[in-house]
Amino acid sequence: MKILPQMDRPAFRPSKLDQKLLAYLRENAGKVPHMTISQLAEACGTGEATVTRFVKKMGYGSLQQFKVALAAELTENSRNFIINRDIDAHESALVTGRKLLEANVSTLERTLAALPEGLIENCAQKLLEARRIRFIGLGNSGFTARDSAYKFYRIGLESAGLDNSHDMFMMAALAGKGDVIVAVSQSGQSPELLQTLQLAHKQGAYCMLVTADGAAGQQEFIDACIIYEAKESLLETGSIKAKLAQFFVMDLLYTQVVKKMPEQALENKRRTAEAVRMLNGEE
Structure with a gap:
């Protein structure tokens, strides 16, 4: 057996x-x-x-x-x-596809189920009240940071995304009260990321961490930690399920913010869309 x-x-x-x-x-x-x-x-x-x-x-x-x-x-x-013990090297692509789909759906369901009541609402309120928002991440998580900054900027919140450690350190040195730093990290253990949060927190910024490692959020300089459920093996690094979980959390925060300012968000999206059309030579 x-x-x-x-x-x-x-x-x-x-x-x-x-x-x-x-x-x-x-x-x-x-x-x-x-x-x-x-x-x-x-x-x-x-x-x-x-x-x-x-x-x-x-x-x-x-x-x-x-x-x-x-x-x-x-x-x-x-x-x-390969990848993990659910994927067989000899199975068809469609069989693998079904397994990946099930794994991705399961990741989102487990992430939502694990979120504490009120956490997203509290974090969204901090973003609404922020003087400036800075999304930071390294490697694959840097893509999530930049995309998130773009989404929030389009609705009128002063946000930027950083994925370079030098830029992150300079930003942290100039951070202050009223700033919110949102760090995205699969492992939650990147030294440069944690040092950035520590420095920004010392300057008075409010620091959030979005990660798959709950233990990482216990650091005293992290004010709020949003944990998503997406463990990766070595060959899965940068997997779709980890990206999906990160984007899901960010989209949840974004939607909660928009719910608090629907008319303003819609107007700002309209104005930014018109600006882009002007850039493209459209009337």
Whole structure:
């Protein structure tokens, strides 16, 4: 009986202790073949007898047999699966497409479900009251920062998007009370980004972080943290689901702001659209 498929859908009714083992396996499958029974039990917070019963429920006579089978499955997976363990290198493009679509929809649903009540409203109010708004991000998150700045600028809010660390540091040095800095980061761990927020916060700016890592928002210089649900593997870096989650959060903030100023937002969009038409030589 295969082990990896059972991590999400075990062929037995798992107990609470079994669920601890399954959770550890999902996150650390590559470590288990090299662990002793006592090490595995300690890592999972269970007893050795529980580990023995668990491997038997999984269809194996001993932990050693379980570890050998798991190592073989992991080796086979490394040959057959790309991006993540849901995508098979030999499947058709349409099958892959359906899997990606389901993953993207799931990402948005989980992001929305995890948002605390009132967080978006409070952040949107800060943006409305801001003297200046600066969206910042590096790498793929820089695209989101620039796009967001453009959206808010079109409705009349003083905003700009920065994706260069030198520009970000200079902006932070000149920030002050009434400014709002919105940082976008998948990992939430970019040193340049965090240093920018720290400096801007010291100058009196209100700092928001949009990230997939909730722990990153616990820094004392981050006033508000909006967490989206989009974990990436190494080969998924810059994936559509991460971009979708970022854009979804930004669009939610933007829509909430527009709800507070519908007539002004519409008028500003009309005026900026007319300006663009003039640039193109249209009447």
